[in-house]
Structure formats: structure tokens, C-alpha cells
Amino acid sequence: MVPPGRDPQFVLEHSGFVRQxxxxxxxxxxxxxxxxxxxxxxxxxxxxxxxxxxxxxxxTIARNLARRAWRTKARRDERELDPPSPPSxxxxxxxxxxxxxxxxxxxxxxxxxxxWRETLVLHFxxxxxxxxxxxxxxxxxxxxRTRTKRGLxxxxxxxxxxxxxxxxxxxxxxxxxxxIAPPPLAAVAASVTSLSIGAVxxxxxxxxxxxxxxxxxxxxxxxxxxxxxxxxPTELEAATDNAAxxxxxxEDVPQVPSEGTLRSELPSSxxxxxxxxxxxxxxxxxxxxxxxxxADGKPAAGIGFDLHPSGAEDFYRDSTRHETDAAGLARIxxxxxxxxxxxGNRGEPVRGEVRAGxxxxxxxxxxxxxxxKGRVLDFDLAPxxxxxxxxxxxxxxxxxxxxxxxxxxxxxxxxxxxxxGINFLSARAAGRAPTVQRLVMSNEGATVEVxxxxxxxxxxxxxxxxxxxxxxxxxxxxxxxxxEGFGLRRLPDGTxxxxxxxxxxxxxxxxxxxxxxxxxxxxxxxxxxxxxxxWHGTVEILAGRQADLEIxxxxxxxxxGVVRDATGxxxxxxxxxxxxxxxxxxxxxxxxxxxxxxxxxxxxGEIELRVEHEKFGATKSKLTVADGAxxxxxxxxxxxxxxKVRIEGPSEDWVGGYVRATGxxxxxxxxxxxxxxxADGTVEFEGCPTEPMELELYAPGDSTVPRAALKGVLASVxxxxxxxxxxxLGNIRLVGRVVDALGAPVESAKIVPSMRGLLTAPIxxxxxxxxxxxxxxxxxxxxxxxxxxxxxxxxxxxxxxxxAGATHDFGDIVLQRGxxxxxxxxxxxxxVAAHFExxAGATHVLHAFQNxxxxxxxxxxxxxxxxxxxxVALNAQxxxxxxxxxxxxxxxxxxxxPRRLKLADANAGSATxxxxxxxxxxxxxxxxxxxxxxxxxxxxxxxRYELRVLAGADELGRRTLEVSDERSxxxxxxxxx
Numbered sequence: 001m002v003p004p005g006r007d008p009q010f011v012l013e014h015s016g017f018v019r020q021x022x023x024x025x026x027x028x029x030x031x032x033x034x035x036x037x038x039x040x041x042x043x044x045x046x047x048x049x050x051x052x053x054x055x056x057x058x059x060t061i062a063r064n065l066a067r068r069a070w071r072t073k074a075r076r077d078e079r080e081l082d083p084p085s086p087p088s089x090x091x092x093x094x095x096x097x098x099x100x101x102x103x104x105x106x107x108x109x110x111x112x113x114x115x116w117r118e119t120l121v122l123h124f125x126x127x128x129x130x131x132x133x134x135x136x137x138x139x140x141x142x143x144x145r146t147r148t149k150r151g152l153x154x155x156x157x158x159x160x161x162x163x164x165x166x167x168x169x170x171x172x173x174x175x176x177x178x179x180i181a182p183p184p185l186a187a188v189a190a191s192v193t194s195l196s197i198g199a200v201x202x203x204x205x206x207x208x209x210x211x212x213x214x215x216x217x218x219x220x221x222x223x224x225x226x227x228x229x230x231x232x233p234t235e236l237e238a239a240t241d242n243a244a245x246x247x248x249x250x251e252d253v254p255q256v257p258s259e260g261t262l263r264s265e266l267p268s269s270x271x272x273x274x275x276x277x278x279x280x281x282x283x284x285x286x287x288x289x290x291x292x293x294x295a296d297g298k299p300a301a302g303i304g305f306d307l308h309p310s311g312a313e314d315f316y317r318d319s320t321r322h323e324t325d326a327a328g329l330a331r332i333x334x335x336x337x338x339x340x341x342x343x344g345n346r347g348e349p350v351r352g353e354v355r356a357g358x359x360x361x362x363x364x365x366x367x368x369x370x371x372x373k374g375r376v377l378d379f380d381l382a383p384x385x386x387x388x389x390x391x392x393x394x395x396x397x398x399x400x401x402x403x404x405x406x407x408x409x410x411x412x413x414x415x416x417x418x419x420x421g422i423n424f425l426s427a428r429a430a431g432r433a434p435t436v437q438r439l440v441m442s443n444e445g446a447t448v449e450v451x452x453x454x455x456x457x458x459x460x461x462x463x464x465x466x467x468x469x470x471x472x473x474x475x476x477x478x479x480x481x482x483x484e485g486f487g488l489r490r491l492p493d494g495t496x497x498x499x500x501x502x503x504x505x506x507x508x509x510x511x512x513x514x515x516x517x518x519x520x521x522x523x524x525x526x527x528x529x530x531x532x533x534x535w536h537g538t539v540e541i542l543a544g545r546q547a548d549l550e551i552x553x554x555x556x557x558x559x560x561g562v563v564r565d566a567t568g569x570x571x572x573x574x575x576x577x578x579x580x581x582x583x584x585x586x587x588x589x590x591x592x593x594x595x596x597x598x599x600x601x602x603x604x605g606e607i608e609l610r611v612e613h614e615k616f617g618a619t620k621s622k623l624t625v626a627d628g629a630x631x632x633x634x635x636x637x638x639x640x641x642x643x644k645v646r647i648e649g650p651s652e653d654w655v656g657g658y659v660r661a662t663g664x665x666x667x668x669x670x671x672x673x674x675x676x677x678x679a680d681g682t683v684e685f686e687g688c689p690t691e692p693m694e695l696e697l698y699a700p701g702d703s704t705v706p707r708a709a710l711k712g713v714l715a716s717v718x719x720x721x722x723x724x725x726x727x728x729l730g731n732i733r734l735v736g737r738v739v740d741a742l743g744a745p746v747e748s749a750k751i752v753p754s755m756r757g758l759l760t761a762p763i764x765x766x767x768x769x770x771x772x773x774x775x776x777x778x779x780x781x782x783x784x785x786x787x788x789x790x791x792x793x794x795x796x797x798x799x800x801x802x803x804a805g806a807t808h809d810f811g812d813i814v815l816q817r818g819x820x821x822x823x824x825x826x827x828x829x830x831x832v833a834a835h836f837e838x839x840a841g842a843t844h845v846l847h848a849f850q851n852x853x854x855x856x857x858x859x860x861x862x863x864x865x866x867x868x869x870x871x872v873a874l875n876a877q878x879x880x881x882x883x884x885x886x887x888x889x890x891x892x893x894x895x896x897x898p899r900r901l902k903l904a905d906a907n908a909g910s911a912t913x914x915x916x917x918x919x920x921x922x923x924x925x926x927x928x929x930x931x932x933x934x935x936x937x938x939x940x941x942x943x944r945y946e947l948r949v950l951a952g953a954d955e956l957g958r959r960t961l962e963v964s965d966e967r968s969x970x971x972x973x974x975x976x977x
Contacts, residue, residue, distance in 0.1 A: 299328025383411025570595025
């Protein structure tokens with residue numbers, strides 16, 4: 001049988017799910033299209049899930065690719081902001097240019113009018129707080145703050161006029177002039193008090209002004225251009241060494257009177273007790289998160305968000321969860337300095353930066369979205385008060401969703417501003433098993449009503465997390481019910497749902513946790529504390545009872561390692577991963593400047609490390625480490641190849657488009673990269689594999705059809721040219737109208753356009769009032785559309801050839817109402833397959849969600865439900881499909897040893913496929929002649945079967961086969977009629 005991942009029907013069945021999931025995971029529209037296509041490339045390549053549901057498998061692929069896309073984008077953003085490495089030996093011209101810029105800074109600082117000059121020196125040279133500066137100058141605090149801001153603006157503006165450098169260019173030049181990456185300012189102040197200029201002894205005032213200029217150069221670079229992470233200790237040492245060795249020709253320094261306004265405020269050139277002991281350098285800051293509704297700008301209260309600081313050791317483990325107050329504000333103290341990602345439970349994520357010792361601010365603007373309201377009801381439909389309304393928006397793992405509302409005394413709840421993509425909604429309450437999660441989607445501005453009904457009584461669990469010595473572990477994460485597993489199912493009303501998500505708890509200071517409403521039965525539990533190994537176990541829950549659980553965490557394994565390139569040099573910012581980085585069992589680190597990394601709290605035993613760097617490629621390494629032991633590892637990344645791609649034609653036509661490169665890496669993993677086209681019409685790929693790759697060119701804003709494709713590209717050539725194909729330009733449109741059998745428009749039907757040879761274009765919708773749709777522009781070619789809507793049988797139009805510039809009208813596409821089949825089995829999707837054969841001879845494949853299979857909406861009437869495969873006997877049951885209803889069928893399970901069939905005549909070598917029908921003429925399945933013995937293996941019970949042998953599309957012959965209960969070790973020979 002065809003692997004589900006390669007079945008076109010499989011792609012169409014799940015394309016909407018994948019698209020909505022990716023849009024939720026990746027908010028950048030262009031990046032989302034990239035991730036969506038890469039998800040399908042991976043799915044088609046690997047064929048299907050080894051176990052579990054198909055959508056769970058697709059979601060895992062999409063989420064992994066989305067994480068990698070986010071990391072790649074973040075690395076690219078950091079590269080754009082990072083200063084270039086200074087040359088080891090500057091040329092004479094570079095030295096003269098640097099000295100000239102130093103002179104410009106000194107002269108510009110000296111030329112500043114008062115009171116800005118004195119304010120800058122007091123605040124930045126002496127590191128005096130602004131309140132102290134204000135007291136010394138006899139002005140209010142706000143005046144000192146205004147003078148500081150205005151002084152910096154004046155200094156920057158005058159430097160820009162004098163140097164003809166602007167923005168980041170000026171910032172980089174300032175840093176290059178002093179050969180220092182901008183460190184924390186307290187370290188600079190401690191290091192610049194002994195500056196000398198040539199061999200000439202300067203006056204205290206002059207030296208101080210040069211020092212102040214050095215500090216201000218770094219301040220300007222730091223504040224107006226460079227936004228790098230805080231300096232590491234080695235960078236501070238370099239800053240001290242460089243600042244102490246500055247040399248500026250004496251004749252280039254303007255003479256400053258020894259008496260003047262600044263004299264009493266300038267420090268001596270001889271280090272004193274107060275200057276030799278620098279204050280501790282702040283390594284963190286404060287972040288103020290503000291949430292507002294984009295429609296009216298009013299504060300949004302009670303909005304939850306996750307904070308991911310890039311300065312943390314583990315981007316995934318070290319995130320924290322917060323909620324805004326009644327004023328729409330949340331202030332988070334002690335955030336590691338550096339870039340941060342704020343990801344709210346509504347709206348798009350926002351990037352910001354926290355500066356050491358300062359308060360920074362980011363704002364989340366929340367879209368109107370749609371409103372969700374309803375009631376939480378008990379088994380007898382009585383209202384349930386104080387129930388948690390839990391929403392999982394398909395971001396992160398299901399247990400990391402959000403409690404969006406608490407039901408009132410009447411069981412009512414309301415949530416506004418929800419995303420228009422995929423949302424799963426459920427309810428939780430004491431003494432009850434959580435409700436099934438319901439899929440909720442709607443349009444912006446709409447109001448959706450959903451009642452959440454408890455179906456089963458549940459129990460409770462109280463536990464405590466301890467370390468090996470029995471001490472409580474605070475802030476440990478405990479997930480009750482597992483971290484993953486979609487458990488998708490079709491609900492009785494035909495809508496889609498999923499099993500309840502796991503419940504996440506954080507232990508208190510005494511290590512305790514509790515959950516009052518969990519499902520009865522055996523429940524999986526995962527726990528992990530900082531620096532300790534993950535714990536996996538189960539607990540039995542009885543309805544109406546409380547279970548007690550004690551979890552003891554061990555130290556786990558520890559790995560210390562270094563990553564080097566092929567020449568032995570350390571590789572900085574290589575990504576080191578263990579397991580799924582977003583799960584409780586996973587770990588993630590980025591190597592430091594010396595290439596070193598440390599991973600602690602790993603599950604003991606054999607550990608597989610995945611190491612990747614965008615320039616040096618990727619590799620895997622395995623080692624075995626016992627509990628409490630430390631393993632040492634050195635990992636070498638082979639230098640990846642670089643490939644430059646040039647787009648033929650005017651470069652301005654392609655700016656904003658992208659080129660995708662796909663291939664296979666040395667370790668067998670897929671290589672997928674998408675890079676934006678630069679202003680000069682080129683893109684560059686780093687870390688390319690040595691094997692041939694395929695390149696595809698996509699125009700700005702259009703990821704449906706590649707405008708050029710080139711296969712068999714070797715990165716070793718260095719540069720290739722992609723020539724756009726005029727025949728692929730988007731200039732055709734598809735129009736039509738969707739109606740029901742009575743001619744009435746079908747509201748919001750989904751239109752899936754497909755071009756022969758490709759997957760699908762983005763899904764469109766018809767107008768809810770008229771039923772009309774208009775899609776495009778697309779590239780000329782052979783096109784068809786599939787139309788589907790809940791309760792109707794999917795329709796596919798004939799494929800038509802559409803010429804360049806044409807608009808094709810599909811006319812009225814009529815949808816017929818249908819029913820559906822739900823198949824329940826004790827077997828897994830790997831053991832059995834199922835399809836429905838209608839009386840008209842149409843075949844409809846059922847898709848599996850755990851141990852259930854669903855047909856989707858199929859034509860009403862009598863037909864045959866066919867099940868079997870592997871070691872389960874093929875079987876056909878007669879089923880009557882009713883309009884608007886879901887028919888539940890139980891699968892009979894009969895295990896058999898597959899019959900081995902071979903051809904006995906001269907056609908044996910050319911036969912490729914065996915088609916099997918039962919005595920009623922129902923198609924049971926098609927089986928390939930394959931393997932070394934060339935046999936077809938078919939799970940047949942005793943009975944009479946009609947066989948048809950094919951060679952490709954050609955029929956070789958037919959044969960009737962009587963199968964008995966007797967078993968034989970010899971293959972059954974088939975002589976064709």
C-alpha cells in the first residue's frame with residue numbers, strides 16, 4: 001500500500017491543518033510559507049509516521065522546522081547587528097583614519113556647550129547616578145536626564161556631520177577607533193583613568209577629557225548602533241588592556257586650561273582607593289511589558305506571556321511565564337541582559353533588548369481577533385463554577401497552553417481577542433476528568449459560542465519532588481498526563497477534537513504540587529528540576545480519590561565538551577541539543593567563544609548530541625555517561641561549502657523573494673535552507689553539503705510556484721546562475737461559485753487549487769453570501785480545484801490547461817451533503833489500513849487518529865468498508881452511510897499469516913502489482929510484487945478471491961483463487977487465465 005506521507009489525498013486532507021499550525025508557530029508570513037513547504041518536503045521524503053497519529057507526526061515535523069527557522073532568523077539578525085572582527089594588523093592608512101576619528105571625538109566633546117558637556121562627563125566618566133549628577137549641578141532629576149539625552153544627541157549629530165558617517169556605520173567606526181567592543185561602562189571608567197598620549201605627559205584635565213571621549217564613543221556605539229550581548233569577562237579584560245594603551249599624537253589634542261568649570265569634578269590621573277576598586281558590573285536589567293488592544297490602544301489586563309531571554313543558558317528551559325496586571329503592565333526584575341522574545345497568548349511575538357542596569361520596555365499590541373463564549377456544564381448539564389477554561393493555540397507542547405478564563409456561578413465564560421488560526425479549547429475542574437479539547441476557529445470580529453461538557457468523574461493528585469538526599473526541589477516542572485500526543489478524534493457532531501492536554505505544575509518552596517481534576521486510570525508523569533535529570537513514571541488515579549506521589553530526582557549525567565572546526569579552532573555559537581529541546585527531557589546550549597559547552601541534568605545512559613552551526617555544518621556524537629558522572633567530548637564540525645546564487649535579470653524584481661536549497665547532509669539528515677535575495681540579486685548559502693542540491697527561486701510574496709528550478713547543483717562550483725522561466729510567471733486567475741444541490745451558496749467553503757506536478761497553492765475561501773471565489777495570480781499550466789466544507793462531500797474539478805494571462809471560470813461547483821464513518825479498533829495504524837468502497841466504485845481512504853479511523857464526508861448510500869493489512873486479514877463490511885450522520889463501526893480482528901503469492905508463467909518478471917477483490921467484487925487492496933524473491937504477501941483468510949495482475953498500468957491477466965485454512969510453507973503459484 002502507498003505510504004500515507006506520499007498519498008496525494010493525505011496531503012490534501014492535512015494541508016489546512018499544517019498551514020494553520022505553521023502560521024501559529026511562525027508569525028512572519030514569508031517564513032511561515034517556507035516552513036510549510038519544508039514540512040511537506042520532509043513528510044513526502046520519509047513516507048509516514050512509524051507510530052502514532054499522522055497529524056501528531058506532521059505537527060512534530062512542523063514544530064521542529066519552525067524552531068530551526070526561528071533560530072536561523074535570530075542568527076541572521078544577530079549577524080546583521082554584530083560588529084565585524086577587527087583586523088589583527090592595521091595598515092598605516094587604517095591607523096591614520098582611526099587617529100583622525102579619535103581626534104574628532106575629542107574635539108566634538110570639547111566643543112559641546114554647557115551644561116551638556118559637564119553632564120556627560122559626570123554621568124558617563126564617573127559613573128555617577130543621574131540623581132547625584134542632578135544634586136551636584138543643582139537641578140531637578142528630570143532636567144539631568146533631559147540634558148544627558150540631549151547631550152548624546154548633540155554629540156552624535158555633530159560627529160555625523162564631521163565624519164560623514166551615519167547610524168551603524170558611525171557606531172562601528174567609533175568602536176574600531178578604540179579597538180574595543182562596547183563593554184559595561186563601569187569597567188571602562190575603571191580602565192581609562194590612566195590614559196597616556198604618546199610620550200607627552202598630559203594635564204589631568206586633558207587626560208580626563210580624552211578618557212571621557214573614549215567612554216562616550218563607546219556609549220554612542222552601544223546606544224545608537226550596536227546591540228550586542230553583554231561583554232564576557234574576557235572582553236572586559238580586553239577592554240581594560242586596550243583602553244590603557246590608547247595613543248593619540250599630542251599635537252592633535254587641543255590644549256585645555258588647567259582652571260575651569262570641570263576642574264573640581266575631574267578625577268586624578270593617579271589611581272586612588274576609590275578608583276582602583278571598580279563596582280560590580282551589572283549583568284541583568286528590568287523589563288517592562290505593556291499590553292494594549294490595537295483597536296483602541298486601551299490597556300489589556302490579564303494577558304499571559306512567556307519571556308525567553310537570549311542571555312539565559314538554555315533558551316527553552318529558562319523561559320518564564322508572566323501575566324499583566326489591571327493596567328496592562330508586567331515588570332520583570334533580574335532579566336539577563338541581551339535580546340529577549342516576548343510571546344503572548346494572543347498576538348504576534350515581540351523582540352526586545354534588556355540592557356544591564358537599566359529598565360527596558362516592550363509593547364504587545366493585540367489584534368481584535370474573535371470572541372469565544374459559552375458555558376461549562378457537568379454530566380447532568382448543570383453549570384460548573386470556578387472551572388478553568390484552557391486553550392492550547394498549537395504553540396509549544398500541549399501542556400504549555402493557557403488558562404484563559406474562570407467560569408462564573410452560572411458556568412459562563414468569555415474570552416476575547418483570540419487568534420483566527422487553530423485553537424483547542426477544554427475545561428478543567430475539581431473532581432472531574434478534563435473535557436475533550438474542541439477545535440475552535442473563526443474569522444476576526446466574529447463571536448463563537450462553545451459549551452464545554454464534562455463526561456467523566458476524575459480524581460486528584462498531590463505530590464512532592466525531592467532530590468536524592470530527600471531535600472525539597474523548588475520550581476521543578478511536573479507534567480501530568482504526558483507532554484505530547486495529539487490524540488485527535490472526530491466528535492459526534494462531526495467537528496474535530498483531541499484528547500485532553502497534560503497539566504503542568506510548578507513545585508512550591510517545599511517541593512509540593514497538586515492537581516484537583518485529572519482523568520481516572522494510569523497517568524504518565526514527567527518531572528525535572530534545574531540541574532537535575534528528568535524523571536518519568538506513572539501513577540494510578542481513581543475517580544473520587546486522591547493519589548499521592550513522591551518523585552526523587554537524581555543528579556543525572558553531565559557532559560563537558562568543546563566544538564572545533566576542521567582546523568582545530570573553537571567554534572562559537574554552535575548549537576548543541578539533546579532530545580527534543582522543547583520537551584522536559586531535552587537540553588540546549590550554544591558554545592562560548594572558546595567553543596566550550598556544559599550540559600547538566602541529562603538522563604544517564606547513552607546520550608546522543610546533535611551539534612549544528614550554520615557555517616560549519618552539523619554532526620552527531622554519542623557517549624555513555626552514568627548518573628553523577630561527567631563525560632568529556634570533543635566534536636569536530638567539517639567546514640561546510642559555500643554557494644553563491646545569482647538571479648539573472650533586474651535585481652530589483654527579486655528583492656524580497658528567496659531561493660530554497662535542498663539536499664542531504666553528510667550525517668544523512670536533510671538540508672533545507674531558504675535565503676532572502678539581496679539588493680544585488682544574489683543569495684549565499686553556508687554549510688552546504690558535498691552532495692548535489694536542488695535550487696528553487698520564488699518571487700516576492702508568492703511561494704506557490706517556483707519561478708526557476710535547478711537540480712544537481714554542487715556547492716563546490718562556488719557560484720551558479722538561476723534564470724527565471726517566463727512560463728512560470730503568475731498571470732492566470734481561477735474563479736467560480738460553490739453551491740449546494742438546491743443552488744444556494746455554500747458559506748465559507750475551502751478552495752484548494754492544485755497545479756499538476758506541484759502540491760497545492762494557498763487555500764482560499766468563497767464569499768459567504770454569494771459563494772463566489774477568485775484566486776490568483778498563478779503560473780500558467782494545468783490546474784484543478786478541490787472544494788470542501790463540513791457536512792459536504794469533497795469535489796474535485798477536472799484538470800484544465802490555462803494559458804498565460806487567462807482567467808478560467810469553473811462555473812457552479814455543486815456540493816452534495818454526505819455522512820461519515822468512524823472505525824474503532826484495538827489495533828494501531830501501523831497494523832491496519834481502511835478504506836470505503838462506494839456503490840459507484842469510488843474509493844475513500846480513512847485516516848487514523850490513534851486507534852480510530854475517520855472517512856471525512858463521503859457520499860450517502862450503501863458501500864463496503866474494507867479493513868486489514870500486515871498480519872490482519874482483509875475484510876469487507878457492508879455499511880449504509882446516512883446524510884448528516886457519523887456511523888460507528890467496530891473492526892473485526894482476525895490475525896493471519898500473510899499468503900505468499902508468485903506468478904508461474906513468463907510474465908513473472910514484468911509483473912509489478914496484484915489487485916485483490918473478494919467474491920462480491922469489492923476491491924480489498926493492491927499489493928506489490930517485490931523483495932528478493934519477487935513475491936506478493938497478502939493477508940488472506942479462507943475464501944474465494946478474484947486476482948488481477950498488472951505491469952504498471954497494463955493488465956497481464958486474471959485468476960480466481962480459493963484459499964483454505966490449511967497453511968503451507970511454499971508460495972502459492974498463480975497461473976493467469
